[in-house]
Amino acid sequence: MSVDDCMLVDLPKITDQRGNLTFIERGKGVMFDIRRVYYLYDIPSGVSRGGHGHKKLSQLMIATSGSFDVLLDDGRKQRTVHLNRPFQGLYICPMIWRELDNFSSGSICLVLASDMYDESDYYRNYSEFCKAAEVS
Numbered sequence: 552m553s554v555d556d557c558m559l560v561d562l563p564k565i566t567d568q569r570g571n572l573t574f575i576e577r578g579k580g581v582m583f584d585i586r587r588v589y590y591l592y593d594i595p596s597g598v599s600r601g602g603h604g605h606k607k608l609s610q611l612m613i614a615t616s617g618s619f620d621v622l623l624d625d626g627r628k629q630r631t632v633h634l635n636r637p638f639q640g641l642y643i644c645p646m647i648w649r650e651l652d653n654f655s656s657g658s659i660c661l662v663l664a665s666d667m668y669d670e671s672d673y674y675r676n677y678s679e680f681c682k683a684a685e686v687s
């Protein structure tokens with residue numbers, strides 16, 4: 552797995568005079584079965600979130616409000632993606648270390664995940680992650 556396997560996915564956007572609507576349906580635009588949804592909100596300015604990698608979990612991350620940066624790192628290569636469009640999702644494949652920062656005021660980060668929360672799926676130590684990424 553590499554940061555090049557992570558990609559921006561365009562989501563449907565329905566616009567009329569009342570505003571915009573975006574929807575996500577199983578099997579359309581999301582390359583995994585969604586088993587969990589969570590969101591980050593009330594994020595104080597200047598903080599960083601994430602700071603971990605996942606062994607098996609796939610995610611789709613959406614800035615439903617505001618903007619933030621997502622640093623992606625596969626142990627060899629790094630890439631930063633700026634998320635600021637509620638109709639675009641960032642697909643993050645397994646074995647990617649991620650750090651989220653530069654949250655704008657009032658921003659919301661919505662995450663669709665391929666599995667239930669499982670602490671044993673996390674790498675929370677960067678050097679352990681890099682060691683595991685080297686052999687994977």
Ligand code: TYD
Pocket residue numbers: 587589591600601602668
């Ligand atoms: P963490 O994954 O460290 O958050 P972030 O990716 O935003 O830095 O999770 C923070 C805390 O919330 C941690 O104690 C685990 C808990 N948590 C759950 O209980 N369920 C979940 O679905 C998630 C994502 C986290």
